[in-house]
Amino acid sequence: MMAGSRALAPLRGAGERERRRRQEQRRLVTESGRQDFRRRHPDATFGPVLVLIASYLEAENIGPVLAAVPTEVDGLRVSTLVVVDGGEDGTEDVVAAAGAYCAVLPVNMGQGVALRVGYSLAAEHGARFVVTVDADGQNDPAEVPGLLAPLLAGEADFVIASRRLGIDETSDRVRRAGVYFFSAVVNALTGQHLTDTSNGFRALRIEVLEDVTLEQDQYQTAELIISAAAREWRLAERPTVWHRRASGTSKKGHNALFALRYARVVVRTWWRERRRSR
Secondary structure, three states, rough: HHHHHHHHHHHHHHHHHHHHHHHHHHHHHHHHHHHHHHOOOOOOOOEEEEEEEEEOOOOOHHHHHHOOOOOOOOOEEEEHHHHHHHEOOHHHHHHHHHEEEEEOOOOOOOOOHHHHHHHHHHHHHHHHEEEOOOOOOOOOOHHHHHHHHHHOOOOEEHHHHEEEEEEOOOOHHHHHHHHHHHHHHHHHHOOOOOOOOOOEEEEEEEEHHOOOOOOOOOHHHHHHHHHHHHHHOOOOEEEEOOOOOOOOOOOOOOOOHHHHHHHHHHHHHHHHHHHOOO
8 A cells, every 4th residue: 555655656746746837827827917908908997897708719709799798787887808818819909999908818728717817807997797708709798787687786696697597599419418417416516596507608796706716727617606605695597598609619628528627627616615614
């Protein structure tokens, strides 16, 4: 037994070194993105509502998304921030032409890292509510007021758009079955009654984002839900129409790989939050 432990020691050491290397890379890339934002927008002040979009190689799709974002919701000014997660397709030029705020990361790090950069900028520059929208055209920004309504009415702290309560125009039956399965798993672990726990179209109070623990580079939706539920923030859902991509292909990988990685995030986050609450 001891000989086996000694044999595995170099592997554990290598894993720890890789974890630390990745952690330092996240820190450097995050700070670079924040500096890029300050360089582009030295006097930025967001409206009370911030629409946040993490984008990787979506220059062909993001223009119509930006054009559809409302400028005001219930008398509150809406600002838009796009965090470009690496890539060299000119997304930042499309964003600038649309008059939106932009922060560019030097390398592709994953949607989770890009969104965390956006969350920190939201808190720093005056946003009270954050709505995350996909860059590929599958979410309709015209639905933003509906997502915000429970927050503005004081009925919820975190509102998730649900394809199951609305309409899913895509034809991927395997991924649709995954939505059912993982929603059931997350509900069992958290005591919630959600129907679509893998949907990144959502609205939150800034206090929720300042309170939760977020560490995932990808597949961060489940982490956010589980962490918020563990801290007893009020979660709710609203129906959405989930459109087909305007063009291009998904960056999430094949269904089997997506399911495996998503499941790993669910288990790790639940265990982390369980240990925290003890």
